[in-house]
Amino acid sequence: MRRGTRYGALLGPLLAGGARPDLVERAARGLGLPERGRYAVVVLGAPVPEGAVVEGPDVDGARWWWGGADGSPGGAEGRGEGREESREVAVVLLGPAGPDRAVARLRELGAGPGGVSPVVGSPAEVAAAHRLAGTALLTCEPGSREIVRLDERLPAALLVSRPELSTRLLAEVFGPLLTLVPAERSLLVETLEAWLECGGSVGRAAARLGCHRNTVFNRLRRLERLTARSLSRPRELVDLVLALDVLRLSSAPAGPGGGG
Structure with missing residues (x-):
């Protein structure tokens, strides 16, 4: 060099x-x-x-x-x-x-x-x-x-290239999630991230998080209710993944982890 x-x-x-x-x-x-x-x-x-x-x-x-x-x-x-x-x-x-x-x-x-x-x-x-x-x-x-x-990082690159749309996406998809106390929000975000990294396997996500698979399932169902989006519908899953990227890149952290 x-x-x-x-x-x-x-x-x-x-x-x-x-x-x-x-x-x-x-x-x-x-x-x-x-x-x-x-x-x-x-x-x-x-x-x-x-x-x-x-x-x-x-x-x-x-x-x-x-x-x-x-x-x-x-x-x-x-x-x-x-x-x-x-x-x-x-x-x-x-x-x-x-x-x-x-x-x-x-x-x-x-x-x-x-x-x-x-x-x-x-x-x-x-x-x-x-x-x-x-x-x-x-x-x-x-x-x-x-x-x-x-x-x-092409999807994330699109998001950072249009910050006004990124902000809108985060508010539209994760708005109710962001109103939770930091510990609750962090727990749901961490569970979603683990589920995605484990290829959509609840059992593998549970092993990674050190909890029962029913706990993972219940957290994911709660996230679906809060966001009004289903993890089983591809287009709605895209919304969640992109919003998760915006949250990851945001200067405001998801908050400290909590029990649950």
């Missing part, structure tokens, strides 16, 4: 978007970026960890160019307010293992939270990749150390 003020200045035209093609070409030449290649952009929501910035390719043959603080607004219409001041950005010429290895490398270094763009094929496409990496970052849970690829 490479970093320095010279790289930051050269990366500017590539990352900002709207730069003249000749400036993009000149910047790519100055950085040594091939005209065609497999590129991704990384946007971190915290400073680059110690030891992350080294000269030369990494063990996978990927080459990294760090540009320092990222002054972009994140492209999410204000969704990330207060979360962009400490951003750092890198352009990665991927090695044979592709973006999965780049994600693994960042996790090994303790970086995060961070978003990784889809793969693009030229320096001219880096600006679009930068915007998408910033959107991927916004799908990370507040306070987490996640490193996520946009392609793994």
Whole structure:
């Protein structure tokens, strides 16, 4: 991974978007970026960890160019307010293992939270990749150390890209749930999350939560009554899953866990 003020200045035209093609070409030449290649952009929501910035390719043959603080607004219409001041950005010429290895490398270094763009094929496409990496970052849970690829978070990315609709969705689907005391709300949310992660199996969710399967069943029925949506109807289940994503990404936590 490479970093320095010279790289930051050269990366500017590539990352900002709207730069003249000749400036993009000149910047790519100055950085040594091939005209065609497999590129991704990384946007971190915290400073680059110690030891992350080294000269030369990494063990996978990927080459990294760090540009320092990222002054972009994140492209999410204000969704990330207060979360962009400490951003750092890198352009990665991927090695044979592709973006999965780049994600693994960042996790090994303790970086995060961070978003990784889809793969693009030229320096001219880096600006679009930068915007998408910033959107991927916004799908990370507040306070987490996640490193996520946009392609793994597309529904959540749609939500953070339209915050006014996300707020409306949360109120419409989870409105009655949000009026519960935090302990009750947290218990129902935790049960729904466990049920989803267990592929809709009440028995497996009960084992994960350490309670009887009837307890899980009763909690899920209560959640259905509160939201007026059925877990057995696919379209209504989509509403619940998307609302759960909005709640996860909200700055207001679900509340401390409680017994029940």
